[in-house]
Amino acid sequence: MIRVESLVKYYGEYPAVRGVSFEVPKGRVVGFLGPNGAGKSTTMRILAGFLTASGGRASIAGKDVFTDPIAARRNIGYMPESCPLYPELRVAEYLKFRAGLKGLGWAARRKRIDYVLERCWLKDVRTQLIGTLSKGYRQRVGLADALLADPPVLILDEPTAGLDPTQIRETRKLIRELGREHTMLLSTHILTEVEMTCDSAVIIYQGEVVEDGTLEAIRHKHQTNNLEEVFIKLTRQEGI
Amino acid sequence: MRALLALIKREFTGYFLSPVGYVTLFFFLLVTGLLFAQAVAGLTRTGSQGVEYPFAVLFGDTAFWFVFAFIPPLLTMRLLAEERGTGTLESLLTTPIRDWQVVAGKYIGAVLFYLVLWLPTLLYLPVLLNMSVSGDWYRPTGITFGIDPAYAWASYLGVILAGMMFLAIGLFVSSLVKNQLVAAMIALAVCLVFVAAGFALPHLDANDVWAKAVRFVSVPDHFRRDFTRGVIDTRHLLLYLSVTAFCLFLTARSLEARRLRA
Numbered sequence: 001m002i003r004v005e006s007l008v009k010y011y012g013e014y015p016a017v018r019g020v021s022f023e024v025p026k027g028r029v030v031g032f033l034g035p036n037g038a039g040k041s042t043t044m045r046i047l048a049g050f051l052t053a054s055g056g057r058a059s060i061a062g063k064d065v066f067t068d069p070i071a072a073r074r075n076i077g078y079m080p081e082s083c084p085l086y087p088e089l090r091v092a093e094y095l096k097f098r099a100g101l102k103g104l105g106w107a108a109r110r111k112r113i114d115y116v117l118e119r120c121w122l123k124d125v126r127t128q129l130i131g132t133l134s135k136g137y138r139q140r141v142g143l144a145d146a147l148l149a150d151p152p153v154l155i156l157d158e159p160t161a162g163l164d165p166t167q168i169r170e171t172r173k174l175i176r177e178l179g180r181e182h183t184m185l186l187s188t189h190i191l192t193e194v195e196m197t198c199d200s201a202v203i204i205y206q207g208e209v210v211e212d213g214t215l216e217a218i219r220h221k222h223q224t225n226n227l228e229e230v231f232i233k234l235t236r237q238e239g240i
Numbered sequence: 241m242r243a244l245l246a247l248i249k250r251e252f253t254g255y256f257l258s259p260v261g262y263v264t265l266f267f268f269l270l271v272t273g274l275l276f277a278q279a280v281a282g283l284t285r286t287g288s289q290g291v292e293y294p295f296a297v298l299f300g301d302t303a304f305w306f307v308f309a310f311i312p313p314l315l316t317m318r319l320l321a322e323e324r325g326t327g328t329l330e331s332l333l334t335t336p337i338r339d340w341q342v343v344a345g346k347y348i349g350a351v352l353f354y355l356v357l358w359l360p361t362l363l364y365l366p367v368l369l370n371m372s373v374s375g376d377w378y379r380p381t382g383i384t385f386g387i388d389p390a391y392a393w394a395s396y397l398g399v400i401l402a403g404m405m406f407l408a409i410g411l412f413v414s415s416l417v418k419n420q421l422v423a424a425m426i427a428l429a430v431c432l433v434f435v436a437a438g439f440a441l442p443h444l445d446a447n448d449v450w451a452k453a454v455r456f457v458s459v460p461d462h463f464r465r466d467f468t469r470g471v472i473d474t475r476h477l478l479l480y481l482s483v484t485a486f487c488l489f490l491t492a493r494s495l496e497a498r499r500l501r502a
Contacts, residue, residue: 232439
């Protein structure tokens with residue numbers, strides 16, 4: 001469903017992503033791992049169509065994100081890092097606006113909004129101003145927005161960043177449930193999260209893929225049960 | 241199409257969700273109200289001191305344009321600068337919407353609110369045009385104007401198109417920066433070029449090519465000489481429409497460039 005081939009992105013002279021290739025088959029939940037600044041967000045932004053790559057190719061559900069961006073974006077539900085929202089809108093208003101942007105018809109709009117409000121436990125805050133919501137609720141609004149058009153692919157950039165333990169637990173549960181229906185790529189640097197929610201992982205370091213495979217295969221290859229050890233070994237941070 | 245409509249609706253209603261819209265409306269009505277009172281005073285004065293063109297009192301004054309120049313930047317400063325600043329531009333540009341639709345949606349939303357600004361001033365027209373209705377009030381048989389209504393239609397056409405030009409400039413500036421205040425200041429500076437250009441006229445030889453250029457861009461002069469006297473000069477319309485189209489094109493390009501850069 002997601003196919004990335006030797007993707008390159010330069011920020012000026014600096015190569016943030018240097019030839020990343022990986023593939024996410026249909027129905028798989030893949031954890032996108034790496035230390036801060038490894039190029040996770042940049043890769044995801046290219047996939048979601050917010051940035052244009054300097055080189056390489058990427059496609060979502062067979063649609064190239066550079067030559068056919070609108071069709072590719074129709075297949076993605078994307079939640080940006082830190083989940084920016086409009087504070088002056090109410091939750092239901094915001095979702096209505098987003099459903100319109102995603103081209104949903106009037107009848108479908110109402111149905112999908114009711115569904116995502118229910119799904120992301122947002123029913124009690126539907127008339128609340130987004131600006132007054134806690135971080136956990138905002139994150140859920142972001143997730144609800146990603147689910148609105150019922151896209152086959154979900155791309156979530158650090159969905160649990162900044163949440164308290166209870167909220168992290170709820171969000172992970174939701175992600176596990178969503179993983180049954182959607183192909184998912186989620187970035188994080190929390191390793192237990194990957195172990196709890198993902199089938200496989202792609203580890204990226206300094207803009208390059210250093211490991212890619214199912215969790216089983218990764219553990220087997222490095223002969224350890226601890227993903228953290230693998231991560232630290234691969235990202236050469238053992239001395240720290 | 242649905243995406244475009246959703247965006248227009250959001251941008252238009254957005255003006256009513258923040259104080260900026262109401263404050264702008266307040267000052268706008270204050271200024272136009274004062275000028276209306278001046279025009280009425282001029283029209284009702286006895287003797288030889290009356291006004292010949294009442295709409296020139298409203299729109300022909302450079303002082304009015306100096307105040308007016310603040311309004312489009314206030315309306316457009318938030319459009320893209322705010323989204324860039326708070327990061328919501330990322331969620332907007334990753335939906336299946338084309339860049340030109342984002343530009344069009346935001347621009348149309350701003351233009352609609354601009355038209356709302358002018359709407360209450362239509363109430364001045366019956367007085368300024370010395371309108372009288374014959375027959376009963378509930379079944380009028382005829383409407384006559386003491387003053388040619390063409391002055392009003394031409395003035396309103398001009399003021400709408402000139403405003404659209406200023407709004408397009410403001411939208412383009414808003415796409416370049418992240419800070420709303422900076423967006424407003426730069427847009428104001430650019431708008432003032434069109435307002436203050438006329439100050440150079442007394443220092444120039446009237447047949448000089450520079451004088452012609454200045455008259456071409458000086459918006460208050462367009463209104464003093466032409467629109468408020470019922471003259472629709474296509475040179476002015478061409479200026480307004482081409483600057484509008486050019487700025488909207490640049491805005492779309494600036495969104496595209498942002499994708500390539502970072």
